[in-house]
Amino acid sequence: MFQVRIHGRGGQGVVTGAEMLSIAAFLEGRHAQAFPSFGSERTGAPVVAFCRIADKEIRLREPVMEPDALIIQDATLLAQIDVFAGLSENGYVVLNTNHTLEEMGLAEFAQRFRAERVITVSATDLSLKHVGRNAPNVPMLGAFAAVSGLISLDSVAAAIRDKFSGKVAEGNIAAATEAYNIAKARMEAAHA
Amino acid sequence: MLKQCEGSHAVAEAVALSRPEVICAYPISPQTHIVEGLGEMVKKGDIKDCEYINVESEFAAMSVAIGSSAAGARTYTATASQGLLFMVEAVYNASGLGLPIVMTVANRAIGAPINIWNDHSDSMSQRDCGWIQIFAETNQEAADLHIQAFKLAEELSLPVMVCMDGFILTHAYERVDMPTQEQVDAFLPPYSPRQILDPAAPVSIGAMVGPEAFSEVRYLAHAKQMQALELIPKISAQFKEIFGRDSGGLVRPYMLEDAETVVIALGSVLGTIKDTIDEMRADGISIGVLGINSFRPFPVSAIRRSLSHAKRIIVLEKSLAVGIGGIVATDVRMALDGLDKRIYTVVAGLGGRNITRSSLHRVFRLAMHDQLEALHFLDLEWSIVNKELDRERTTRRSGPIAENILRDLGQAKSNVG
Numbered sequence: 001m002f003q004v005r006i007h008g009r010g011g012q013g014v015v016t017g018a019e020m021l022s023i024a025a026f027l028e029g030r031h032a033q034a035f036p037s038f039g040s041e042r043t044g045a046p047v048v049a050f051c052r053i054a055d056k057e058i059r060l061r062e063p064v065m066e067p068d069a070l071i072i073q074d075a076t077l078l079a080q081i082d083v084f085a086g087l088s089e090n091g092y093v094v095l096n097t098n099h100t101l102e103e104m105g106l107a108e109f110a111q112r113f114r115a116e117r118v119i120t121v122s123a124t125d126l127s128l129k130h131v132g133r134n135a136p137n138v139p140m141l142g143a144f145a146a147v148s149g150l151i152s153l154d155s156v157a158a159a160i161r162d163k164f165s166g167k168v169a170e171g172n173i174a175a176a177t178e179a180y181n182i183a184k185a186r187m188e189a190a191h192a
Numbered sequence: 193m194l195k196q197c198e199g200s201h202a203v204a205e206a207v208a209l210s211r212p213e214v215i216c217a218y219p220i221s222p223q224t225h226i227v228e229g230l231g232e233m234v235k236k237g238d239i240k241d242c243e244y245i246n247v248e249s250e251f252a253a254m255s256v257a258i259g260s261s262a263a264g265a266r267t268y269t270a271t272a273s274q275g276l277l278f279m280v281e282a283v284y285n286a287s288g289l290g291l292p293i294v295m296t297v298a299n300r301a302i303g304a305p306i307n308i309w310n311d312h313s314d315s316m317s318q319r320d321c322g323w324i325q326i327f328a329e330t331n332q333e334a335a336d337l338h339i340q341a342f343k344l345a346e347e348l349s350l351p352v353m354v355c356m357d358g359f360i361l362t363h364a365y366e367r368v369d370m371p372t373q374e375q376v377d378a379f380l381p382p383y384s385p386r387q388i389l390d391p392a393a394p395v396s397i398g399a400m401v402g403p404e405a406f407s408e409v410r411y412l413a414h415a416k417q418m419q420a421l422e423l424i425p426k427i428s429a430q431f432k433e434i435f436g437r438d439s440g441g442l443v444r445p446y447m448l449e450d451a452e453t454v455v456i457a458l459g460s461v462l463g464t465i466k467d468t469i470d471e472m473r474a475d476g477i478s479i480g481v482l483g484i485n486s487f488r489p490f491p492v493s494a495i496r497r498s499l500s501h502a503k504r505i506i507v508l509e510k511s512l513a514v515g516i517g518g519i520v521a522t523d524v525r526m527a528l529d530g531l532d533k534r535i536y537t538v539v540a541g542l543g544g545r546n547i548t549r550s551s552l553h554r555v556f557r558l559a560m561h562d563q564l565e566a567l568h569f570l571d572l573e574w575s576i577v578n579k580e581l582d583r584e585r586t587t588r589r590s591g592p593i594a595e596n597i598l599r600d601l602g603q604a605k606s607n608v609g
Binding site: 018019022023026027031032033034035036058059060061062063065 | 194196198359360363364365366367460461462463464466467546547548549
């Protein structure tokens with residue numbers, strides 16, 4: 001079973017991101033479960049959502065406490081809560097920022113993990129460019145698909161079309177695709 | 193057809209496939225997505241010959257449901273928490289009159305203190321109201337149980353509550369195999385009422401009954417629930433014939449046959465318990481779980497039979513009978529009357545507190561060694577409780593408890609951070 005925890009703030013589509021991830025996995029024939037950390041949802045407040053992906057029925061209902069991957073949609077959360085709690089050394093991290101890990105002061109911390117598994121992508125900029133609003137959830141899924149190899153970009157696009165239609169869907173697919181390519185390039189650079 | 197969708201969406205589709213004729217509901221979290229979905233379907237014309245009635249409260253919702261059901265319409269509503277409490281007078285009337293309304297309860301805690309999260313306090317508060325109460329373990333089962341509920345309700349002329357864990361199921365995306373309209377039509381015939389308000393053949397429904405007949409009417413309400421004990425497994429078997437999967441029934445055993453320790457629970461927490469039991473079995477521990485699907489009627493014989501080999505029973509319930517302990521546990525004790533077994537009550541998950549495998553491992557192991565107290569509150573923070581008790585011992589004007597505790601928790605957090 002592969003467990004993903006998504007951190008963000010109310011209004012950034014954290015819950016929708018987890019749902020789309022589960023749809024993408026479902027479309028690839030996997031079992032998937034997505035659910036939010038339920039709270040009073042307020043714009044700007046920290047929000048957490050979870051997604052489990054497995055080859056058999058998922059019965060577990062506890063929150064994801066030991067994630068295999070973290071999707072962090074808002075870098076300002078790093079100063080507020082322990083978003084990395086429970087992440088193993090083999091874990092994956094996708095962080096939404098237009099700064100480098102060095103600029104974020106995370107270079108030393110990131111060395112605990114495999115370099116090609118800790119990737120930054122400026123998902124907010126990409127969503128503004130392609131969708132016209134701050135909705136980093138979809139480009140983050142594109143980057144996650146690249147970093148984890150768990151789901152294909154095609155499945156991410158299909159999940160986007162399940163949730164959205166028309167121009168919004170196409171803009172999101174463009175954002176996810178660009179994020180996917182950026183993440184791929186950064187993984188290869190980290191590997192080299 | 194397999195779908196990946198929200199639990200609420202799956203339930204709305206299952207209700208739509210059951211061809212309801214009147215839907216009347218008032219929105220309340222965590223049930224809202226279900227009736228929103230149904231409202232959209234009615235408006236788009238996806239549900240034929242169905243009227244969606246906006247009401248101004250839950251009391252009105254159940255009152256409209258009573259009227260439409262008495263007029264012969266297949267009727268559906270949904271609620272949760274304070275909404276269920278607000279409609280209680282009408283809830284008793286629906287069952288007392290024998291009207292086969294189907295209602296989803298998206299289980300949520302009851303205030304005060306106000307809390308929107310999941311536990312079973314709401315439907316448990318109505319355990320004696322005369323409605324049948326069935327609990328879903330997964331979103332697949334929640335969808336399936338609604339289709340079964342209409343059949344059960346209409347065959348008995350008795351209302352049915354389908355209970356599903358609020359948020360944990362209603363807001364979870366998972367795989368659901370949605371039935372086809374043909375399958376549902378083959379399973380669920382059109383509603384044929386036992387009683388109907390018909391101008392061509394006028395009757396009164398809801399006569400006043402004095403001491404000369406009240407006991408007999410009430411006894412018949414009990415007798416109908418006893419009939420449901422026979423009918424629920426039959427309907428589950430018929431469902432399997434058409435839809436090809438196990439859903440519903442009275443109880444649901446897992447790893448039970450040789451189990452010395454047996455956990456009893458209701459609803460979605462059964463999944464986490466099963467995963468925990470698999471891990472304990474791998475360590476050679478003799479443990480199993482019995483899920484209770486039908487809480488009303490309470491399947492006394494089925495439970496007694498299922499537990500005949502068990503040495504000890506842990507009833508893990510998301511409800512609290514203040515002043516005595518467990519609600520489900522009290523019923524289980526009655527089912528096991530005269531048998532020599534240790535019975536532990538574990539109150540867990542109140543107001544949405546997470547029930548984790550690690551906590552379940554700990555509490556199950558304590559019980560196995562007979563080191564658990566008879567009534568245990570899972571993951572209770574004793575330091576917080578004792579601080580408030582101490583405050584009340586030393587200060588007359590100690591203030592409101594909930595606010596005191598929140599303040600203590602905030603201090604604890606800021607000390608850590």
